[in-house]
Amino acid sequence: MSQPYYLYGLHAVQALLECHPERVIDLAVLQGRDDARLEQILRLAQQVGISVQRMGRKALDERAQDTHHQGVVAKVKSAPTLSDKDLPGILAGHDAPLLLVLDGVTDPHNLGACLRNADAAGAVAVIVPKDNSAQLSAVVRKVAVGAAETVPLVCVTNLARCLRDLQQQGIWIVGTAGEAEQLIYDCKLTGPMALVMGAEGKGMRRLTRDTCDELVKLPMAGSVSSLNVSVAAGICLFEAVRQRQ
Numbered sequence: 001m002s003q004p005y006y007l008y009g010l011h012a013v014q015a016l017l018e019c020h021p022e023r024v025i026d027l028a029v030l031q032g033r034d035d036a037r038l039e040q041i042l043r044l045a046q047q048v049g050i051s052v053q054r055m056g057r058k059a060l061d062e063r064a065q066d067t068h069h070q071g072v073v074a075k076v077k078s079a080p081t082l083s084d085k086d087l088p089g090i091l092a093g094h095d096a097p098l099l100l101v102l103d104g105v106t107d108p109h110n111l112g113a114c115l116r117n118a119d120a121a122g123a124v125a126v127i128v129p130k131d132n133s134a135q136l137s138a139v140v141r142k143v144a145v146g147a148a149e150t151v152p153l154v155c156v157t158n159l160a161r162c163l164r165d166l167q168q169q170g171i172w173i174v175g176t177a178g179e180a181e182q183l184i185y186d187c188k189l190t191g192p193m194a195l196v197m198g199a200e201g202k203g204m205r206r207l208t209r210d211t212c213d214e215l216v217k218l219p220m221a222g223s224v225s226s227l228n229v230s231v232a233a234g235i236c237l238f239e240a241v242r243q244r245q
Contacts, residue, residue: 007076007141008069010037015146016076017044023077028053030060030071041072066138082125082154084162090125090152091169098240099171099194101127103159103208105229106199108134112143113230114197119147121237126151127194129159163211166194175204175212176236178226184216189240197236200229 111134156162175196198204
């Protein structure tokens with residue numbers, strides 16, 4: 001069984017209290033802090049009977065193992081790890097699901113930002129390989145500002161096999177690659193689809209690329225050859241949002 005962990009940051013803690021309060025064991029807040037945002041979190045905790053401790057800054061820093069906790073740290077039960085077998089349940093009830101797939105994104109800040117983008121764009125899940133990928137951590141959750149508590153992160157053993165399974169379920173797989181001929185803006189993104197992003201610089205692995213139904217690229221007018229993966233993911237996801245509206 002997974003060990004409890006500490007979740008910190010106003011957005012992340014509030015999102016968890018709103019979505020999964022049963023996972024919060026207790027809450028620690030900065031002694032002397034008294035503002036409307038913290039009061040909202042304290043009110044949510046009180047409604048579900050979660051105990052609250054007031055701590056000095058040094059004790060709170062040590063609990064979070066980070067000084068950027070914004071004055072709130074929750075002790076949290078780990079959520080079950082999601083895998084391939086959970087995808088049918090996640091996709092159920094969605095006529096045109098939008099998925100984000102990250103191949104080889106190892107930076108936790110990028111994973112957190114991609115989760116945030118996915119949440120904002122209405123993606124039903126983010127899929128990552130179990131190996132050679134960042135996984136959920138306190139840093140990821142903090143950067144995601146609550147999206148890690150609302151968007152399912154699915155870790156799969158074999159990414160190419162997972163993509164083929166999605167194709168069998170009618171999901172169109174669109175990969176992003178610098179060598180692609182077609183621009184993202186000329187690709188139809190309105191149906192059930194998974195958008196696949198590779199790591200910055202390296203891009204998708206060959207087997208992942210070969211599994212895609214279609215490859216697209218972003219127009220690059222300047223001297224840089226690629227964008228940060230979270231920036232590129234945001235652009236592509238919101239092009240899908242634009243088309244779907």
